[in-house]
Structures are given as C-alpha cells and as structure tokens.
Amino acid sequence: MNSGITERKSLRLLVVIASYGTANNAYLDRVIQEYRSMSFDVDIVIISNIDKRPAADVECIVGLPNKNPWSLPFAHKEQFVARADQYDIFIYSEDDILITEKNIRAFLDVTSVLHEDEVAGLMLVEKASSGELNYPQAHGSFHWDCTSVKIRGDYCLAQFTNEHAASYILTQQQLARAIASGGFLVGPHEGKYDLPCTAATDPYTQCGFKKLIPISNIDDFSAHHLPNKYINRLGVDRQQLDAQLSVLMQIAREGSNAVPLFSAETRLWHGMYSKDYYEPARDEVLSGVPEGAVVLSIGSCSAANERRLLERGHRVVAVPLDPVVGSGLAQFGAEVVLGDVTTAPAKIATEHFDRLLYVDVLQFVRDPAYLLRLFSGLLAPDGKVIICAPNRPSLRYAWECAKSGKVFRPWGTFEAVGIHDTTIGRIQRWCAEAGLVIEKIERCGSKRTGPMLQLLSPILATDLIVTAKRHEAWKPFFRGGHEMERMEVSRRSVAQ
Template identity: 45%
Template sequence: MPFDVDIVVLSNIDKDLGPGVEMRVGLPSKNPWSLPFAHKTLFAERADKYDLFVYSEDDILITEAHLRAFLDVTADLDDDELAGFLRIEKRPDGRVSFPDVHWHFHWEPQSLMSRGEHLLARFTNEHAACYVLTREQLAKAISSGGFLVEPHAERYDLLCTAATDPYTQCGFTKLIPISRLGDFTVHHLSNKYAGRMGVDEPEMRRQIAALRQMAGSEDRAAQLFETETRLRTRLRRAAFSKDHYEPPSSEVMVLIPDSARTILSIGCGWGATEMALAGKGLQVTAIPLDPVVSAMAADSGVEMIHGDFCSTRACLEGRQFDCVLYLNVLHLVPEPVGVLSLFGDVLSAGATVIIQSPNMRSIPEIWNCLRRGRLGRQGGYERTGAHPVSAGKVRRWCEGAGFVTAHTVGIAHRRAGILRHVPSSRVGMSMATDIITVARKAGGSARPVERRSVA
C-alpha cells in the first residue's frame, strides 16, 4: 500500500511477527473470546494519530482499493452513515459465495438511498469481521459512549460484537454501496463456509438487480412482517426466526392433495418450495417477505403479489386457491388468527390450509430452556417477537379463524432416530422440532388427501 501504515496485532501470547509489526498482548477479560475487544482501547489511545482506523480479524483481506473506495463513498455520506463491507469466499473451483447472507439476514428495501453517484442499502447482518472508520467517525463513536465498553454479547457473539459495535450502539448505520459492490466485498481467506453457508454469486447478483430496479420506482414494498425474533436458546440467538433461504420442504409438499392445482404461499422467502411446486406444473402465487429475496422465485414462474397483508388480500379479490401455505410465518405475526381470517375467503371449496411452525414445546426445546434456566421466562410476542407455538396453539389459531384441524404431523429431531417414522405418535410429536398442521374451513368438505409424490 502507498499509505503510511502501522500494523498492530492483538494476541493472548507473545509472537515474533518480524520487523514492522507491533505486538500487543493481553485479554480484556478472562474469556478468551474477548480478545477482539482489545482493539478499542488501542484505537482510543491513538485516536488523533491516524486518518483511518482499520479493524480486521486475521483472515480478512483488505486492500488499497477497498480503502480508496471507502474514502470515496464516505465523502458523500451523512454523519451518521458508515460504508461497510460484505465477505466473500471462494470454492476450489473458483465459485464465489457470500457467507453472511443466510438465515433471517436480508436486504432492507426501504433503506435504499442515493448519496452522490452511489446507491446504497442496509443489509441486516452487520458482521463482516472488519470495519473502517475515519478519524472523525472514531471520535464520534467514542463520544457516543457505545465504543469503549466491556466485552459483551447481545445480538451477536463476542467475536462478532467487537466488529459490529460501531453500527449497533455508536449511532451509525452500516450501508453497503450496492452500485459498486465489488469494491466493498472482502475475501474471507479461510473460505470456512464456502459451499456450506450463504448464497452464491448469481443469487447475490439477482438480489442486487432487484434492489436497483426498486431504486427507480417510488413503490418500495416493505418487509411483510418482522422475521427476526428476540428469543435465545442455548445454541442460537434470534431463535425461531424466519429463514429467508429455506430449502424445499418435502414434508409440506407430500401433504398437498393431488387434486390441488392452485397454490397460494403467504410469507414466501426465496421460494425453494414454491419453485419446486411450480416445476411440477402447479399454478403458484406467493405473497413474499419482500421483492428482493423472492427474485429467484419470481424469475422461475412464481407469481408475486407485493405489499402488506391487507393490500395483497385486496389484490386477490375474486380469486380462489386449492391450497394455502403458511411456512414458518404465523408465530411471527402479531395476530395469527387475524391473518388466517383475512385470507379465509380465498379458499376454494374443500381447499387445504397447511401451516408449518417450530415446535417450542418439544422435549429438546424444553431441555434447552431448562439448561439456561429460562423455562417459562422468555415472554410473549411483545417481548420476544414470537408467539410460543405448539400443536395445540396452532389448532386454537385455526379454530379462532373458522378452520378445523384435519391432522398434525411432526418433523422429528435429528437425534430422535427411529421416531422419525412415527411423527404422529405421542413420543414422535414430543421430539418433533417442527410441526405441520393441515386444516380446512369449518363446515367444508375435504378434498381427497392423496399424498403428492416428491421427486
């Protein structure tokens, strides 16, 4: 780099890294995962000595081009906005993936904005294992009171929190310059998640194209509902959030009667199940989480109806469907009975409603809560962003909306062994991590439930 660069390596043990590299040894706390927080006091001590402050984990490649792009975009940003990065990884065959694009993390269409000649948007996963601040931005972060803090973990674990505090608690919003995304992608050199987590480059290009198309329109559909919970289990934060990138659900597809021809999916993510059904010749309509994550399904022939629940229901006036899907949706909306009732009139005679939900009353989940001392203490929807769900709760939602439950099946926990083959038994349901409820309108005649084959 042509810049005057000082390199400081933080470690819990002393190492000889050669000339020109300063070693700083020591943990901020007894927890070894607290090491990344040590960079904050270093930055504060030298806050007036540098023009740029770059924090990075040891396997992130940050180049001169990245820093020049950061400075270029920063010149056009407001004082409370920070240009940030996304990580990429590479498979042995050269294919590129984006590991940070997974689970409930997604682009926020309503965050789209122009700054100078740059188009930017917020991605809900702030973690990229690195960040860059100017001297002025660092001073603002320090004065906010959210930068020089003890090691902590809330939305992210300790390692990720150290790299995201400037965005989450220092008064800044992280924005990705999507009009020049290549300048704001950094290589995660370990390629740790390549092929295992995240989306591939074609999918990212598709989502960026959808964002750019929305930027030229005044009609920017908001997210259908909040998909990230505030629940924590022993292993996961934001437990039971809606996975925007769900794989196709064979367990759901086999429950759709063979006589069904028209399908409505409410709360479609990137639409793997919906695309699989469309590929079998069914007419599939979806109300997606947002127009960005659903772009691939839209390109694959799934009809998209954008908007909120009420506006999309109005667009469906006069139409009827043989099967309506709610795949991991109802536990995340404020009024599940209200949503079920709202779309009750779009059902054709004898139509089926299929509801997939997590089973928060399974033995594995109860055990997790007991180990954390949280059984019965998580709270309701207002506190957690999710309704406690069980087979009985879904049945009561259905009854409240004028439906009767035909049957409920469970998707067994991976450790349930042979119980996978008896999910409807008492023991099988108790080990089911997910439940699928099949219902129909009260007083209606059921369609013949001939199980649909799934290739």
Template identity: 40%
Template sequence: MGRHEAPPRPASILVAIASYGASNRRYLEQLIETYRGFSQQVSIVVLSNEPKDLGADVEVRVGLPSPDPWSLPFAHKALFAERQDEFDYFIYSENDTLITQANFDAFAEVEETLPEHCIAGFLRHEIGPDGALHYSTVHGSYHWEPATVQVIEGEVFANYSNEHSAAFILSRQKLKHCIASGGFLRDPHVGRYDMLCSAATDPYTGCGLQRLICVSRIEEFSLHHMPDKYVGRIGVPKAEIDLQLAAICRHARAGVPLAELLRPERRVPSTARYDRCYYSAPLPSAVAAMPATPARILSVGCDQGQTEGNLVERGHAVDAIPLDPVIAASSELRGVTTLPIDADDPLGRIEPGAYGSVLMNFYLPFVPDPVAALREAARVIEPGGRVVLSFWNWQSLRETVHRRRERRSFPDRADAGDFARSGIHRTDPATVRRWMQQAGFRLDHITYDVPSGKEWLSRLTLGAADRWLAPTATAVSAPIGTPQG
C-alpha cells in the same frame, strides 16, 4: 499545484488484526503482506494471546482484555483510543478477512459522500472450488433492510441486517464519534452477536452510527473470508445475490419504496433466534401436504422460496406473497410467481376461490391476530381446497431444553412466545389446532419433520413421539366445505 504548495500527504492507516493462536498463520501473513503493499502509510499491530515474530515492521501486542479467550478482538479498542490523533483511518479485522487496496479506496471515496451519522460497511464472501463467489454473510434471518435503501451521489446504498463482517474501517472523525458515544470503550460483552462478533460490530450496534453498504458497487464492498470453509454450508451464491441487488437498485432509482409483509425482527434483544428466517430449507411436511396432482397454490410469507420451488418442480403453479421485493428475486429464480405486498391487507387483491391450497409459511406467529389471518385465507380457497400451516414446534424436546437453558442466562428471552411483549406467538400443535378451530377450519392432520437419525424412534412409537421429536411441522385442514365432524 502552485510553486510553493507541498504535495498532499498520503493518508495514514492504523491496522489492528486479532490473531489467537497459530491456526490461521498463513492467512495472517497474507493480510500483512497485502497491507504492506498499500499506497498509504500503514502501521500494523497484531493483537495476540502469545508472542509472534511477524517482521520488524509489525508490532505484536500480547494480552487478553479478560480471561475469556474470545475477548481478544476487544483489544483493538484501547489501541485505537490511544492513537486516535495519529492516523487518518483505523482498520480492524480478524486474521482471516482480507481488506484489499481496492476495498479501502472504495471506502474512502464513498465515505466522503455519506451523512455524518452513516458509515460505509462490507459483506463477506468466499470462493468455491469452481471460482464462483458465495456471500457467507447471507443466511438465516438476515436480510436487506428496505427502510435503509437510498441513493447518494448516484450510488445505491442499503444496510444488510447481519452487521458482522469481521472487519471495519473508521475515519478519525468517526472513531472519535464512537469513543465519545460511550459505546466503544466497553468491556467485552455479548448481545445479539457473540463476543467475537460483538467486537467487530460495536461501531454500528452501540455507537449510534448507521452502516450502509454500497450495493451498486458490491464487488468493492465485499471482503474475502479466506478459509472458504462455509461454501455449500451457509451463504448464497453471488449470482442469486446479484438478482436481489438488482431489485434494490431498480426500486431505489425509480423512487419506489420497498414494502415489507412483516417486520422480521422480534423484540428479544439478546438473540436473532426468534426472527423470521429468510433462507429456510425446504420443508418436507409442507411439500407432502399438497395435492398429488398439479394445483394452484398460494404461499403467504415466502422467503427464499426453497419449499415453494420444490412444489413448482412437482408441477404445481405457485404464487407467493413474499416477505419483501428483494427476497422475491430469490423465489422467482425458483419458478415462483410473486405478487404485490400489502402488509395491511395481504390477500385483499386476490379473487375469492382463486387457489386450491393456501400455505401459511411460518407466517402466523408474526401477525397480531392469527385467527383473523386464517379467516381471510378461507376466502381465497376454492371448495374442497385446504389451508396448510407450517409452524415452528415449540413443544419439541430440543426446543424446550434450549429455551430452559437460555432463559437462565438471558432473562429477556422468557418473553418469547408472548406476542405483546416479544412480537412472536408460541406455536405448538395445541395452539395451531385452536387457531384453526376459531377460524372455522377443521384440522385434518399434522405432519412432523422428524430429524434425520430420529426416524427409528418415530417408527418404534408409531409416530406418537413425533410431536416431541420434530422442530417443525405442518398442519393441514380438512377440505373446505366438508361438514364439521
């Protein structure tokens, strides 16, 4: 540094924390204490529905953007717009999600390397009683997006489709971009996320920025959800996610694109409910459909692999065509052998008669021609084998009521079930039976997954009510080669 050069000015940060009521007071105080310890110049504003005494150095803004209590998180937007020229960085978070000095420093470092249209993002984790980390962001239909995987300045980045991490960081430049886009200073709203989550995702979902997570340094890009209340309920242990990230890094650094068996997102903008799930629970009806003695089984559309892993535990040899090579790491952890993915011809490399059973694992609703897919499956089944088709039962009363209610509030959801408009076929017992018959199979039986607590009604009706009780089911063909009856 020259004699007359001034030392560099520490970066300045405006932090906005949404804090409704008093239930998370201890987490809020921990957040404030953490920000007070930052090496940067930090100004803290707490957005609240009621007055709070949090110290002389903490500004408390009281008031809701709309009468809906869930609108409180949107209050940070006007604040950031007012002070966009006063700070270098802007942090928003809910009052139970911790951003540490290490998180911020890692963000500031990689942000310098990202293209202008990209922004560094975060996952969220929780800590179990044994001290092990669990990624609570990871569940349901959310997944690593293969098309976003890239190497930048030696680090591997990818987007995770669950863009809600309850917090974000914006540089002044990126904040100005968001404001200019017209997607930031909007009234409180909902979409694929509820109102609470929408406030924390708008920079990525409504302002033209692409979020990228630095997966090769994931520990620095994961935020602690301090209540740890989802451990054992939703989320995936770090040890399993590390296997997925290793697969991403391996493909990225080798320059090998990550294939996808199908695009999991459906064309129903207001919800992710119709997207293909990546973390399905074991499906009892599918397990029950398999032979009692060890057999060779092919699963088409394997996700995390809990159903397939259950079959492995029962002595079956299970091969799988996974949804993508990343989720394949999870199914391999459960003893499943995964095969290469060719979305145009998934079964093309498989020898005729190679398997005793083929499980179509919630796969057919997402392909344009389910009958053609079933006919191709027949080629790889040995004589006396079966095709087993797991499906989401749209005829169930719960599903019927749910869809009737949601269509009243979200008209676009009326398209769900029409493949041309939504990208998903309706599946119910009659539809599945018709697909099987058109493909040349004879339906042997359907087993329904009756929810716990409803078994008494199933027994009372001798199973006649099952098709209206069960949200999922599995159809099983007659043995291949048996005469049509």
C-alpha cells in the same frame, strides 16, 4: 454530510488484527503482506493470546479481556481509543479478512457523501476454485432491508441485516463519534451476535451508526474471506446477489415505497427462532399438496418449496416476505404478489387455490388468526390450509438457552420478543378463530422410533404440521370481491 478526509500523501492507517492461536497464521501473513503493499502509511497491531510477531515492524499485544477466549476481539477497542488522534483511518479485522487498497479508497470516496450517522461497510466474499463467488453473510434470518435503500451522490446504498463482516473501517471523525456515544469502549458482551461478532459490530449496534453497503459498487466493497470455507454450505452466489441488488436499485431509481409483508425476526437471544430466509424445501409440507393443485404460498423466502412444486407441474402464486426475496421466486417461474398484509390479498381477491401454505410464518404476526382468515377466503371449495410451525417451547429451545447460559430467561410477550409460542393448543385456537377445522396434526423432526421416543415426542419434535379446512359455517371476512373496506384494521392486526 460527512466531510470525509482530504487525502494527502501521508494518510495514516491503524490496523488492529485479532489472531487467536496459530491456525490462521498463513492467512495472517497474506493479510499483512497486503497492507504492506499499500501506498498509505500503515501501522499494524496484532492482538493475540500468544506472542506472534511475523515482522519487526508489526506490534503484538498479548492478553485476553477476560477468561473467555472468544473475548479477544474486544481488545482492539482500547488500542483505537488510545491512539484516536494519531491516525486518519482505523481498521479492525479478524486475521483471515483481506481488505485491499481498492476497498479503502472506495470507502474514502463514499464517506464524503454520507450523513454523519452513516458508515460505509464491507460485504464478505469467498472464491471457489472454479471462480464462482459466494457471499456467506446471507444465511439464517439475514437479508437486505428493502426499506433502507438510499441514494447518496452517485452511490446507491442499502442495509444488510447481518452487520457482521469480521471487520470494519472508521475515519478519525467517525471513531471520535463512536467513543463519545458511550457504546464503544465497553467490556465483552453479546446479544444479537456472539462475542467475536459483537466486537466487530458495536459501532453499528451500540454507537448510533447505520452500516450502509454501496450496492451500486459492490465489488469495491467486497472483502475476501480467505478460508473460503462456507462455499456450498451457506451464503448466496453472485447470480442470486445480483438479482437482489437489481431489485434494490430499481426501488431506489423509482423512489417506490417498498414494504415487507411483515417482520419475521425475533428479539430473542442471538435472534433465536427468527425466520430462515434460506430454508430448504420441506417434504413433510409438500407431501400434503395433491397432483394438479394450485398453490398459494404466504410469507415465502428462499423459493425452495415453490421451486419443488413448480418442477412437479403446479401453478404457484407466492406472497413473499419482501420484494427482494421475491426476485428469486419470480426467477423460478412462480407468480409473485408483492405488498403488505393489506395490499397483497387485494391483488388476488378473485383467485381460488387448492392449498394455502404457511411455512414458518404465523408465529411472527401479532394476530395469526386474522392472517389465516384474511387469506382463507381464497380457498377453493375443497381447499386446505397447511401450517408448518416450530414445536415451541420444546427441548430444543431449552437446549439453546442452556448453551447460552440463559436457560431460565423468561420468554416474554409477543410485543417484547416478536414471536408467539406455537404449541398445538395455540394453533388450534388460531384455526378456530379463523373459521378453520383442523383435520390432522403431525409432529416432525425426529426420525427415531420406539415407545419412549413416541412418549417424548411433544418435547422432542422440532416442528408441527397442521392441515385444516374451512368450517362449514365459514363466512368471508371481506365481501364484494375487491371491496377490502377493512384493510387498515387488517394491517394493524397483523403487523408487529
């Protein structure tokens, strides 16, 4: 266990704040005011591209690590290394993150029960004028890792896959470990995250630490993102967060072996093309579901499609990517089937469905044809499979690569990057191998029309919508109802 810090009256904190330009000066003043109100002995250093010294006792260091303005946050590392033996606590943050004494005391308390490679982290929160709370880190592919739940002392902790909270806190002992790892004092770089985010996440991504958020005490580990600019744009509200935390804490209490259906995150630049856990409803998919159809949604997340179907009066059964996102599906009335690709099909082996939905999931499994065949035995006689997948590679991919300066970077194998190309040819092959016959393929994503745009649709379209049915000669992969004797083969074939 980490021995933590024996608190004394003169506990010393070094706070380094990255502040570029003048746009956030009002937030910076509020942040400094908060640190000045603390009962600790706090030294504040601002790193900036311009000289800004809001108070005589605040140090300002001017200069960028390189010519890229976004490299500024990396300048905090030299300050930490140079003063590593002078302080008990080291805090880095951007200039609009309000960390309170309550946050720091909670950090000190939980640190005493953590393992040496574990660091307690913060969750960002925003506050609407109505009092509603928004947690903006929950967007895109970022989600709670249902396999990460831990009990440490009186705390229940879990990992959120978005380690970036525009800030972090380390003890002197933890900073020394980070420096010794060789991954801390490095030049500006990016990979999973962009430059400023990488500067705030290197302790977790490069120095061997696991960032654990004490979900049982989430308010003590929530830091206010002062601009509140993501409300109604991205993130989850407090009700959604509480539902997810409730599932995680239940997993911890029961000691259950929670597993995801499969991973849906890529190892591409900045996690490009990973599954969007908060995706909107897809009208082009739902238009293929006739009135009264019973629907099975495989690999579901946000509940947007399922909720729309429930509102239309459909019976909806969902096999979510993991039990945490499944809590939202159940809340709206979907019947949720939990498990991995081995156990989930067995639980509904005697059911029949009019539509099977695979919305942006097939590309994330090693053997998509096997996953298609695994569930196609649940189709009603006239049932259809609807597949939605990115039109990849496409002009969008080339553009994203060009923006990152990686336009000529090879795509790589599935084993290397965790994702397949989803061209029409590949989807046709997967369907054929699964005993499915394609009825139609639609290209979606561009609302513009015209002969030239139609000609360019293979590279301009962002998505492909495929409708298929079982081949007349199709035979069940598994026979005898629940006799799933080839389950282990299934698990190995589908899982990454």
